Amino acid sequence: MTVTNGVQAEEARLAVLRGHRIMDTEAEPEFDDIALLAAEICGTPIAMVSLVDDERQWFKARVGVPYDEGCRDSAFCAHALEQQDVLEVPDAVSDPRFATNPLVLGEPFIRFYAGAPLRVEGGVSLGTVCVVDHQPRTLTPSQRRALRALARHAAAEIELRSYARRTADVNRRVVELEDLKNRILTTVSHELRTPLSSIRGYLELLLDDADPLDQETGRDFLAVIQRNAHRLTSLVDDMLLATKVGSEGIEVVRVPIDLADLVAAVVAGSRPLAEHKGLEVSFEKPGPVIVAGSHRELTQALQHVVLNAIKFTTDGAITVQVTGEPRPTVIVTDTGTGIDEGEIPRLFDPFYRSETAEAAAIQGPGLGLTLVRAIVNAHGGQVDLRSRLGAGTTVVLQFPPSAEVLV
Structure with a gap:
């Protein structure tokens, strides 16, 4: 095996080890029993279920040693990883590979070592089940068979836990998806039904020949229909954009844009x-703040942030700021109802509506902040939201300087 292939193989092995998430876990009786059986069957004072990462060997279970990890460079088990069968060192002092090893010259004064590779599915070795003695010796054939069997059992226990964890992850994801489906059906049906009901009601009045409307009233009704049609269009546009967030992602064509002009509009x-x-919306337009962005998507993101501030504020004011230093930034602060800190991580989830929104019956499908973050991320920026229940909310949108993008 070449050096390059060896490095790649070790990286793949370490990835499998990390994927099992077994390192640094709590002690478990099943593994403790394996170490105890290994010591008793092989007649040694020391036995371990050892796992080896890139820097250390860590003992999932141990008998006869007071510590739970050691340096990989001096680990006998690191050598056993490369073996197809049990690595047996009858007398470490006379073996040139280990004669100067600090574990031989000092505590625990290893003279005899035997380790069976702990191989999971695919033949990847994560560590060993090993036994150690202070005296030179060898294993009998039956002891070697027992050590192999115990290593297979330890590997099966690790895989069983990984399978159980993956099953739990899948079940949790199924529950989350079911919850998301219910939220989508409930929210979208309500958001669609409300403007459609309004449109239908006003159309019925306009078409009622028994009680014709005067021209001015008819125009007012048509204006209401137009507003609701615009609301439906915006909802459909948001939903279509949201489908890209979880699939191919939002792609934007960026050109130089004055962020201050965009916010002012x-x-x-x-x-x-x-x-x-x-409510009062205060905004003092600064000089030009140039970003590389898409006018349509940035406008959509800014509208969501500003309209959210208005919708969740019943008394007070909304302050909007734009600055170019140290990087292009938009800050929207309101004096509204605020959000419980425990809910903040979920606010960016699709179709999630906060308890405040539900309690106040505030309109919206719960897509606004999802789209804001997706759009800002697509521009190479980031979103920060800070809020306290009853103390208002601040949303900060930061973008990279245009010079870093338009090269």
Whole structure:
């Protein structure tokens, strides 16, 4: 085997070891029994179920040693990993591979060692079941067979735990997906039904020949229908964009854009809703803050953040800031209801609606922050949300300087 192939094989072995998540776990009686049986069958004062990573050997179970790990460089078990069968060292002092080993010259003064590779599915060796003595000796054929059997049993225990963990992960994921499905059906059906019911109601009034409407009232009704149609279009656009978040991801074509101009336009478009609720939206436009971005997607993200601030604020104000130093940043702060800190990690999950939103019957399918993060990430930026229940919320959008992107 070449050096390159050997390094690649070891990296693959370490990946399998990490995948089993067995290192540094609590002691378990099944493994303790394996170490105890190995010591009793082989008649040695020391026995271990040893796992070897890139820097150390760690003992899942041990008999006769007071410590639970050691350095890989001096580990006999590191040599046993490469063996197809039991590695047996009858007298370490006379073996040139181990004669100067610190474990031979000092505690625990190893003279005899035997280790059976602990191989999981695919033949990958994670460690050994090994026995150690302070006197030179050899194993009998029956003891070697027993050591192999115990190593197979230890490997089976590790794989059984991995299988149980994967099964639990799958079951948990199934529950999460079922919960997501229910949230989607409940939220989307409500979000679709509300504007559709309004559109249908106003259309029925417009088409009622028995009680015709005057022209001005008809225009007002058509304006309501138009607003609800726009709401439906926005919902469908958000849902279509959300499907890309979990599949191929959002792709954006970036060009130089003045972030300050973009924010100013979003704030201006949001002011009528804020004024309707008696809220003030303060924004002092700075000089140009250039980012590399997509006008459409960035506008969509900014609208979600500003409209969220308005929707969740009943009294007070919303403050919007844009700065270019040290990097292009948008900060939206409100004096609204705030969010429980325990809910913050879930706010970016698709279709998740906070308890505050549910309690206040605030409209929205729970896609806003999901899309905000996806859009900002697609621009190489990051989103930070800080909030306390009853103390308002601050959302920070940061973007890389355009010079780092447009090269």
